[in-house]
Structure formats: C-alpha cells, structure tokens
Amino acid sequence: MALNSDTLLKVEEMKTVFKTRTGNLEAVDGVSFSISKGETVAIVGESGSGKSVSALSILRLLDSNGEVISGKILFNDLNLKDLNDEEIRKIRGNEIAMIFQDPMTCLDPVYTIGDQIIETIKIHEDLSKNQLRKRALELLKLVGLPDPESRIDAFPHQLSGGQRQRVMIAIALACRPNLIIADEPTTALDVTVQAQIMQLLKDLQSQFGTAIILVTHDLGVVAEMADKVVVVYAGQVVEQSCVKDLFNKPVHPYTEALLKSIPKMDTDKNRRLQTIKGNVPSLKDMPAGCRFHPRCPMATEKCKNEEPPLFEVSKNRVSKCWTADPEVQEKKEIPALIEEQESDFEVNEHLASKQLLLDVRNLQKYFPITKGILSRTVGHVKAVDGVSLNINKGEVLGLVGESGCGKSTVGRLITGLIDSTNGEVNFDGKQLSSANRKEKKGIRKRIQFVFQDPYSSLNPRMTILDIIGEPLEVHNLAKGTTKRQRVAELLEIVGLSKNDMHKFPHQFSGGQRQRIGIARALATEPDLLICDEAVSALDVSVQAQILNLLKDLQLKMGLSYLFISHDLNVVKYISDRIAVMYLGEIVEVTDAQSLFKEPLHPYSKALISAVPVPNPNIETDRIILSGEVPSPSNPPSGCKFHTRCPFAMDVCKQQKPELKDISEGHTVSCHLYGEEQRT
Structure with missing residues (x-):
C-alpha cells in the first residue's frame, strides 16, 4: 500500500507483545x-x-523480549516491521530520530557531547574530522546551547538539565531526519526551560518541516504543540482527533475525565478535582468488553460484555466507545454521564486564628568547595542565602522556582536533615538550633517529609506494616498489636485497605506508593x-487524587504544608500563599490569587507566563528568559536576577534589593519597587 504524498508515517493495527514465562503480554493492541x-501528533494517556x-515499537527499540507481531509501520513505502536489524539501523537516527525522557541516562558520561553528536553523524555520513566537528558546532548553535565552542568539549555532568536536553535534540537532528519521536521531552524540566525547549522544537519544525510524534501526559504541552491527538488506554486507541476538537468537546469518557482532572489557572481551589477511580488494568488481567468500563461513569451492560470498535464520529475523528455508535446517536440512547458530585471543601477554620507555627529567619546554607590533597576550602556554593518565611497553623505555603534555586535544601534545613550555616528555625515558639537532643526529637516528630519519588524513599525489603510502623517505634508511640492497629488506621485515612499492610512497595502503583509515603509521614x-x-x-x-487527599487531611487534622513544586498550576490550586x-x-511572597493575577517581580512574571495552558484556543504571551541560572558558587553582584532580567538597571548590578512590603501581605525584593523608583 503506497502512502499519499503528504503522509510520512502510517501505523496500521500495530500489535506489540512482551514474552514472559507465563505467556505473551499484549502491551499495544491494534x-x-x-x-x-x-x-x-501527540500520544497521550x-x-x-x-x-x-x-x-x-515504530523504531523497534523494544527490550529483547518485546516484539511487534502484527500490523504495518509504513514509512516512505517501507514497512519498518519487516526490516532486518541492519536495515532498521540505517533508518534510526538518519530518517527517524528519537529524543528520550531523561537525557542524563541516555548520554554517555565518559564521552564529550561533541563526540556523541559526531558519532551519530559518522554512522550515516562519510565526512572528514574537521567537517564532523564543524557540523557538531552548527547543531549546538542551532539548538541554542550557550557558548558552543567551549561546551562542545564538555561532559554531560557539566551541563544543566535543559542544556542536556538541547544536546539530545542536537543528536536527533544530526542527520536532518524527516520524523522526530519525542518521549516526554519536557517532563523533568522547569517551566522556563520547558518553554524554551517547546519553542525550539516549534522553530526547528517550521525551519526544516520535520514531523514530530510527541509522547506526553502533560496536556498543557499537548494543547500548545500538537495538531492531532491520539488518546491511548490499556494498549488501544480510544480517541483520535484534531487538538481543538478534542479539548473543546472530548467524545470518549476517558478523554473527558483526563481533561477534567487537571488543576488549571482558573480552577476554584475550594472545589475538589475530578478523579478517575481505580487504575489502568494490568496487562495480565484485561477486563472483558470495553477496557475502560470498570472506571467509566457511563458504563452499561453492553460495555462490560462487548468491546466497541473505533467509530467514525466526524471527518478525521474516531472514538472507541458505544456512545459514538451512529445507531445509538440516532436513537439518542446515550446514557447520561453519572458525574460524582464533586463537593466543595469545607472552610478551613484553622486559618482563622493566624497562629504562627513555623518562623524561619535569615536561613543560610553554604556548602564548601574544596581542592587539593589537603582539601582546602576555596569557595562556597551558596545554596540558601538568607531565606526568611513563616507558616501559620493550617496554612499551605507554596515554594516555587527553577531547579537549583534551593527549594529542597530549605525543606531539609527546616526538618534538621542537614545543619544550617546561619539563621534561625523557630517551630511553635522553640528554636531548633538551641534545642537539646530530646526537644529536637520532639520537634522532628511534629515535622515530617513527603518525598518526590515514593519508590526510592520506601524500603523495597520491608512490608508496608514495617515501613509505616517504623516511625511509631522510633518515637515510642506504638508497638506490637497497637502498632498494627495504628498502621491499619493510617492506611484507611489515606484511602488504602488494612489488608495491604503485609504487601511490599513493588506491589503498588505510583499513586498508591505516594499514599503509603503520606501515611508514614502522618504516623507521628x-x-x-x-x-x-x-x-x-x-x-x-x-495527581488529582493525591491533591484532594492532602486538602482533606489539612482540614481534618489541621495540618500545615510547605509545598515545594515547579508545577505552578498545582501550587496555585493547593496553596494559600506562595513564596x-x-x-x-x-x-x-503573597497570596496565591494575587501572585497569579498581578505578579510584581520580573522573575515571577516569567515563571507564570511559561506555564503551558491546557487550552489550544488561548495564545500565551510568553516571556522567554535570556541566559541561564548563574552558578550559586559565583552569584552575580547586586540583584542576582539582573543578568536575565529584561528590566535591569544600573542599580540592580551594584546594590542588592531588600525584601519589602509593597501592600498588605505582598512583599517583593526588586529595585523596580524601591525608594529610588518612587522619587
């Protein structure tokens, strides 16, 4: 079958299986x-x-036990499924390239980035040594890597996350491919770097006419980047549409549920986020009928017993749902969407007292830089440099900023996981640094940490009973039967079953593991x-389930949160104030509503403008910051932001601005709002 003149790649009824001892597991089904x-084209789910x-599967980059067993992958009249290993290698990197999610694990740490770009070119083209280096330099300039002449000889660990992702894009573009497959290319990046990478991909696409398959779960990125969206669930396509139609009027219940579960800029923080009950089914235990029916609020008996085909809803739009059947549409037999009544959260009465819980003043953490045999200190990395903040009882303070700005270090200093260089941490009227050992233990019992990756923070050799029960034993709160009862209560509180306590972390999904991490944190x-x-x-x-849970726990138990994140939509939804x-x-620092409505600091404005909006009808007026975050070992004089600020003045380069009250509850550290500007 020949492709039409515009079609570059056509995938038809592709099936991919993984061979295991218990049989074949179908990961991709038609x-x-x-x-x-x-x-x-964005692939989401x-x-x-x-x-x-x-x-x-398109590039046949599966593990050794994975195989495309049927279907067609037609690229320029070639069926990639039928090519041998040598033939597919000629396609990879040359005509179809891939950008992977984590550049640090994909780049070889012992080779310079220049060598790695050159290696890709050498496989497909016969060029001299000088020509290869020249091409590598051109590619690094093309993807906007700063100072490419010196960076070409740098190793991956010497670059930031955004820079490494640019190198991955340079490698993908090395042989000017017609198609790029980008697998979660912006997931691990800050919003500012994400905005730069998205803009770079758009520019390269318009310049070279490259097609892009974008694999992502970030619907904001999809709305801004995609022309067409393919929604997959349990290995099957459940909806396919142009991006505007999909966001304006989703047809499949799964697509609609995904879109409703995202916290947006205008989401009312007093409303619960809509959630999808249950989990994606295991490959070993696929449900009969429609694979989404156990989680679908519109499911009927027919859905449970008969698998729907892909119905054509309109031109270039299909849906794998019985509600899209023309006969059902004609008879108007579509079942009503049984929406769970997403009730409002109760009023947070704990906030009314404005009782101070945490007071941090001028907190500093300098890590020494040592050199030589004697390990002499030659400088310091100023990770935290004079941070002051406070949190009231029952309050959520969001802490936002780019990677490397010191957010996580602040959290660790507050809990005492690392010692501060200077400054004070006062918790409920007690100063952490001057407290004796017994008092410190009491304070740490009242401050707990919920980590980013629940899998790496939960001991894989311990049962859930021992993981959650460990802090109970450390603080002499419960042992034996009492411990089991308390663990059972904690599991119920976070929405899990007491029968789960004898399982191990690997037996749970990511969301369930995060619930276990929260239960452990609540133990004391x-x-x-x-x-x-x-x-x-x-x-x-x-994410919607966990955010609802955190808000419920806050209201029920009067908890306070320091919520560290680079996802500003999430921070706005859960926070009372944001720093x-x-x-x-x-x-x-100000309340969440004011920061997003009228940010004052140029850096805050840039952060908020960089947030991808999950609405393809809205054109965003984005502020792209020039340059990079300076090194904390050698920060700029004056205002640290002046090297990237579009409004920088001479005074910014020489004098450090103070954090001042501009209005009630709104403080800013910027010379644009200083005395020199008022006079």
Whole structure:
C-alpha cells in the first residue's frame, strides 16, 4: 500500500507483545494513526497505557523480549516491521530520530557531547574530522546551547538539565531526519526551560518541516504543540482527533475525565478535582468488553460484555466507545454521564486564628568547595542565602522556582536533615538550633517529609506494616498489636485497605506508593508536612487524587504544608500563599490569587507566563528568559536576577534589593519597587 504524498508515517493495527514465562503480554493492541510532513501528533494517556511502547515499537527499540507481531509501520513505502536489524539501523537516527525522557541516562558520561553528536553523524555520513566537528558546532548553535565552542568539549555532568536536553535534540537532528519521536521531552524540566525547549522544537519544525510524534501526559504541552491527538488506554486507541476538537468537546469518557482532572489557572481551589477511580488494568488481567468500563461513569451492560470498535464520529475523528455508535446517536440512547458530585471543601477554620507555627529567619546554607590533597576550602556554593518565611497553623505555603534555586535544601534545613550555616528555625515558639537532643526529637516528630519519588524513599525489603510502623517505634508511640492497629488506621485515612499492610512497595502503583509515603509521614501525628515535589511524578488522574487527599487531611487534622513544586498550576490550586525563590533567595511572597493575577517581580512574571495552558484556543504571551541560572558558587553582584532580567538597571548590578512590603501581605525584593523608583 503506497502512502499519499503528504503522509510520512502510517501505523496500521500495530500489535506489540512482551514474552514472559507465563505467556505473551499484549502491551499495544491494534494501534493505528498517521502523521504528515511538518505535523505534530501527540500520544497521550496514563502511565501503563502503552504510549512509550507504541513509540518505541515504530523504531523497534523494544527490550529483547518485546516484539511487534502484527500490523504495518509504513514509512516512505517501507514497512519498518519487516526490516532486518541492519536495515532498521540505517533508518534510526538518519530518517527517524528519537529524543528520550531523561537525557542524563541516555548520554554517555565518559564521552564529550561533541563526540556523541559526531558519532551519530559518522554512522550515516562519510565526512572528514574537521567537517564532523564543524557540523557538531552548527547543531549546538542551532539548538541554542550557550557558548558552543567551549561546551562542545564538555561532559554531560557539566551541563544543566535543559542544556542536556538541547544536546539530545542536537543528536536527533544530526542527520536532518524527516520524523522526530519525542518521549516526554519536557517532563523533568522547569517551566522556563520547558518553554524554551517547546519553542525550539516549534522553530526547528517550521525551519526544516520535520514531523514530530510527541509522547506526553502533560496536556498543557499537548494543547500548545500538537495538531492531532491520539488518546491511548490499556494498549488501544480510544480517541483520535484534531487538538481543538478534542479539548473543546472530548467524545470518549476517558478523554473527558483526563481533561477534567487537571488543576488549571482558573480552577476554584475550594472545589475538589475530578478523579478517575481505580487504575489502568494490568496487562495480565484485561477486563472483558470495553477496557475502560470498570472506571467509566457511563458504563452499561453492553460495555462490560462487548468491546466497541473505533467509530467514525466526524471527518478525521474516531472514538472507541458505544456512545459514538451512529445507531445509538440516532436513537439518542446515550446514557447520561453519572458525574460524582464533586463537593466543595469545607472552610478551613484553622486559618482563622493566624497562629504562627513555623518562623524561619535569615536561613543560610553554604556548602564548601574544596581542592587539593589537603582539601582546602576555596569557595562556597551558596545554596540558601538568607531565606526568611513563616507558616501559620493550617496554612499551605507554596515554594516555587527553577531547579537549583534551593527549594529542597530549605525543606531539609527546616526538618534538621542537614545543619544550617546561619539563621534561625523557630517551630511553635522553640528554636531548633538551641534545642537539646530530646526537644529536637520532639520537634522532628511534629515535622515530617513527603518525598518526590515514593519508590526510592520506601524500603523495597520491608512490608508496608514495617515501613509505616517504623516511625511509631522510633518515637515510642506504638508497638506490637497497637502498632498494627495504628498502621491499619493510617492506611484507611489515606484511602488504602488494612489488608495491604503485609504487601511490599513493588506491589503498588505510583499513586498508591505516594499514599503509603503520606501515611508514614502522618504516623507521628505531625503539625507540618514538607511535600517536596510530592505529585510531580504522577499522572494527572492520580495527581488529582493525591491533591484532594492532602486538602482533606489539612482540614481534618489541621495540618500545615510547605509545598515545594515547579508545577505552578498545582501550587496555585493547593496553596494559600506562595513564596518565589531564585538562586537561594526569596524574591516575592503573597497570596496565591494575587501572585497569579498581578505578579510584581520580573522573575515571577516569567515563571507564570511559561506555564503551558491546557487550552489550544488561548495564545500565551510568553516571556522567554535570556541566559541561564548563574552558578550559586559565583552569584552575580547586586540583584542576582539582573543578568536575565529584561528590566535591569544600573542599580540592580551594584546594590542588592531588600525584601519589602509593597501592600498588605505582598512583599517583593526588586529595585523596580524601591525608594529610588518612587522619587
């Protein structure tokens, strides 16, 4: 079958299986879609839906036990499925390239980035040594890597996350491919770097006419980047549409549920986020009928017993749902969407007292830089440089900023996980540094941490009973039968079953593991939880469940949170106040509504403008910051932001601005609002 002149790739009924001792597991079941020259197609869905496996199947980059067993992958009239290993290698990197999610694990740490770009070119083209280096330099300039002449000889660990991702894009573009497959290319990046990478991909696409398959769970990125969207669930395509139609009027209940579970800029923080009950089914235990029916609020008996085909809803739009059947549409037999009544959260009465719980003043943490045999200190990394903040009882303070600005270090200093260089941490009237050992233990019992990656923070060799029960024994709160009862209560509180206590972490999904992490943190009945990127690794549907849970616990138990994140939509939804941090310093603090409505500091404005909006009808007026975050070992003089600020003045380069009250509850550290500007 020949492709039409515009179609670059056509995938037809592709099936991918993984061979195991118990039999074949079908990870991709009959996926079909096409992409034209210069088009961007997004593949979306929850973890375990088959997004990445579909993308890897196209280039046959599966694990040794994975295989595309049927269907067609037509690229320029070639069926990639039938090519041998040598033939597919000629396609990879040359005509179809891939950008992976984590550049640090994909780049070889012992080779310079220049060598790695050159290696890709050498496989497909016969060029001289000088020509190869010249091409590598051109590519680094093309992707906007600063100072490419010196960076070409740098190693991956010497670059920031955003820079490494640019190198990955340079490698992908090395042989000017017609198609790029980007697997979660912006997931691990800050909003500012994410905005730069998205803009770079758009520019390259318009310049070279490259087609892009974008695999992501970030629907904001999809709305801004994609022309067409393929929604996959449990290895099958459940909806396919142009991006505007999909966001304006989703047809499949799964698509609609995904879109409703995202916290947006205008989401009412007093409303619960809509969630999708249950989890994506296991490959070993697929439900009969429609695979989404156990989680679908519209499911009928027919859905449970008969698998729907892909119905054509309109031109270039399909849906795998019985509600899209023309006969059902004609008879108007569509069942009503049984929406759970998402009730409002109760009024947080704990906030009314405005009782101070945590007071941090001029907190500093300098890590020494040592050199030589004698390890002499030759400088310091100023990770936290004079941070002051406070949290009242029952309050959520959001802490936002780019990676490397010191957010997580602040959290660790407050809990006493690391010692501060200077400054004070006062918790409920007690100073942490002057407290004796017994008092410190009592304070740490009342401050607990919820980490970003629940899998790495839970001991894989311990049962859930021992994981949650460990802090109870450390603080002599419960032992034996009492411990089991308390663990059972904690599991019920976070929405799990007491029957789960004898299982191990690997037996749970990502969202369930995060619930276990929260249960462990709640074991000592704390007053303050420090949530360090607690929902950033989760799907939007699971993220909604955890955010609802955190808000419920706050109201029920009077908890306070320091909520550290780079996802500003999430921070706005959960926070009462937000502190913006840049290079170890707080630059703005105000209530969440005011910050997003009228940010004052230029850095806050840039952060908020960079947030991808999950609405393709809205054109964002984005502020792209020039340059990079300076090194904390050698920060700029004066205002640390002046090297990237579009409004920088001479005074910014010489004099450090103070954190001042501009209005009630709104403080800013910027010369634009200083005395020199008022006079």
